[in-house]
Amino acid sequence: MTFEWGDLFAGRISGMAASEIRELLKLIDRPEIISFAGGIPDPDLFPSAAMARAYEKIFQSNAGAGGALQYTISEGYTPLREWILGYMEGKGVRLGLDEVLVTSGSQQALDFIGKLLIGPGDLVAVTKPTYLGALQAFSPYEPRYVSIAMDDEGPVLADLEAALAARPKFLYLVPDFQNPNGVTVSADRREAIVALCAAAGVAIVEDAAYAELRYDGEALPSLAAIDAARNGGRPATVIHCGSFSKTVVPALRVGWVSAPRDVVNRLVLMKQAADLHTSTINQMVLHDVVSQIFEPHVKRLRVAYKERRDAMLAALDAHMPKGVTWTRPQGGMFVWIELAPGRCGVALLERAIKEANVAFVPGAAFFADRSGANTLRLSFSATKPDRIREGVRRIAGLLETVEA
Structure with a gap:
C-alpha cells in the first residue's frame, strides 16, 4: 500500500x-x-578580510569561542541590536532595544509578519509588480491580494486609496530601488502613503533591503522615519525590515525587523518557535564587521x-x-x-x-x-x-x- x-x-x-x-x-x-x-x-x-579578522578575534580565547558557539537570546545579540538602534536613529527613527528583533535574513521577517498578520482570506495590498519573495512568504497564510499599479514615482495614489477602502491588513512596499522594477518612491508619494495608511488604520511593511545602494540623487527618508516624525520619533504604523545580505554578505543570514513593541514581542515568540535565535557566531562576526568598515x-x-x-x-x-x-x-x-x-x-x-x-x-x-x-x-x-x-x-x- x-x-x-x-x-x-x-x-x-x-x-x-x-x-x-x-x-x-x-x-x-x-x-x-x-x-x-x-x-x-x-x-x-x-x-572577506574583515570577516576573517572577526572570526580570528572570536577564537583567540576559549571564553570568546564559547560565547560565540552557545545559544543566545531570541531577540538577538545585544551589541548588534544596539548598532542597529544607532543606525536607525541616524535615519530618523528612535527605537528602544525591545523594538528590534534580529532575524535569519529579512526573508524570515517577512514570513513572521505573514504569520502574525494574515489569516485565511485576509486582504494584503502589494504593488504591481512586487517582490517575489514576499509573495512566497505571505501566500502560505492564504491571503487575497489587491494589486496597486505603479508609475515612476511609486504606487499610484488613486489605486492605493481604492485598495485601502477594502481594508487590507497591510501594505507591503519596497520604497527604494524596488525589486523587481528598480523604481524609487518619491518623497511626496512617501508622505502621502504613510498619511493615507495611518488614516485608514492599515499597517505598512517596509522592505529596505536596497536602501543603502543609491548611486544618483539624494537619499530619501524611509517610511519608518516619516511614520516616526508623525509620532514623536517612535514607530506607530510601519514595520521596517532591514538586511545585511546586500550590504555585507548574504550567507550569514542576518537581518532585522523594527516595529512598535507590541508587534516585536509577538515576533519574538515566533522566533522562539521557529529556530530559537539567529546564529550567535554569525551575529558576533557581523557586528564586528559593520562596527569597523560598514x-x-x-x-x-x-x-x-x-x-x-x-x-x-x-x-x-x-x-x-x-x-x-x-x-x-x-x-x-x-x-x-x-x-x-x-x-x-x-x-x-x-x-x-x-x-x-x-x-x-x-x-x-x-x-x-x-x-x-x-x-x-x-x-x-x-x-x-x-x-x-x-x-x-x-x-x-x-x-x-x-x-x-
Missing part, C-alpha cells in the same frame, strides 16, 4: 510554489551563461554597482529595438524591461538560454495576479560590465529576430 503524504498536507501548502529565481540561480555555475537572473551581490566585493564598504559597493548599472543602461540604449522600454533606476540591482504588447518573457527566456546563453527572470513571477507576461527583470550587480554589454546585445538580437 502506498502512503499518500499529500492527503496529510495542510491546505495552506497549496499556496507554496517554487521560486523561478532560485531555479535560475543554478545557471550561474555554467560559465557559458551570462546571468542577469539572480539579484545577488558580487562575491568579489565581499569583505560605511567605507558600502561606498565601495556603490562605486562598483553604479558602473554596472551604467553599463547596462548604455547597452540597452545602444541595442534594444523600438517598442521595448526600461526603467532607469537610481540605485539597487535591477532594470525592468517591458516588451511590446503580446510578447512573452517566458518564451524569450527559453530562446535566450538555448540560443544565446543568457538568463534573466520573466516578469510575470512578480505579479500577484500573474499578469505582466511581456516584462522581464535584469540584474546587473553580479556581472562585470563587459559581460553586461554582451548579454544585453544578445537579448536585443533575439528581440530583433522576433520583430522580424
Whole structure:
C-alpha cells in the first residue's frame, strides 16, 4: 500500500510554489551563461578580510569561542541590536532595544509578519509588480491580494486609496530601488502613503533591503522615519525590515525587523518557535564587521554597482529595438524591461538560454495576479560590465529576430 503524504498536507501548502529565481540561480555555475537572473551581490566585493579578522578575534580565547558557539537570546545579540538602534536613529527613527528583533535574513521577517498578520482570506495590498519573495512568504497564510499599479514615482495614489477602502491588513512596499522594477518612491508619494495608511488604520511593511545602494540623487527618508516624525520619533504604523545580505554578505543570514513593541514581542515568540535565535557566531562576526568598515564598504559597493548599472543602461540604449522600454533606476540591482504588447518573457527566456546563453527572470513571477507576461527583470550587480554589454546585445538580437 502506498502512503499518500499529500492527503496529510495542510491546505495552506497549496499556496507554496517554487521560486523561478532560485531555479535560475543554478545557471550561474555554467560559465557559458551570462546571468542577469539572480539579484545577488558580487562575491568579489565581499569583505572577506574583515570577516576573517572577526572570526580570528572570536577564537583567540576559549571564553570568546564559547560565547560565540552557545545559544543566545531570541531577540538577538545585544551589541548588534544596539548598532542597529544607532543606525536607525541616524535615519530618523528612535527605537528602544525591545523594538528590534534580529532575524535569519529579512526573508524570515517577512514570513513572521505573514504569520502574525494574515489569516485565511485576509486582504494584503502589494504593488504591481512586487517582490517575489514576499509573495512566497505571505501566500502560505492564504491571503487575497489587491494589486496597486505603479508609475515612476511609486504606487499610484488613486489605486492605493481604492485598495485601502477594502481594508487590507497591510501594505507591503519596497520604497527604494524596488525589486523587481528598480523604481524609487518619491518623497511626496512617501508622505502621502504613510498619511493615507495611518488614516485608514492599515499597517505598512517596509522592505529596505536596497536602501543603502543609491548611486544618483539624494537619499530619501524611509517610511519608518516619516511614520516616526508623525509620532514623536517612535514607530506607530510601519514595520521596517532591514538586511545585511546586500550590504555585507548574504550567507550569514542576518537581518532585522523594527516595529512598535507590541508587534516585536509577538515576533519574538515566533522566533522562539521557529529556530530559537539567529546564529550567535554569525551575529558576533557581523557586528564586528559593520562596527569597523560598514560605511567605507558600502561606498565601495556603490562605486562598483553604479558602473554596472551604467553599463547596462548604455547597452540597452545602444541595442534594444523600438517598442521595448526600461526603467532607469537610481540605485539597487535591477532594470525592468517591458516588451511590446503580446510578447512573452517566458518564451524569450527559453530562446535566450538555448540560443544565446543568457538568463534573466520573466516578469510575470512578480505579479500577484500573474499578469505582466511581456516584462522581464535584469540584474546587473553580479556581472562585470563587459559581460553586461554582451548579454544585453544578445537579448536585443533575439528581440530583433522576433520583430522580424
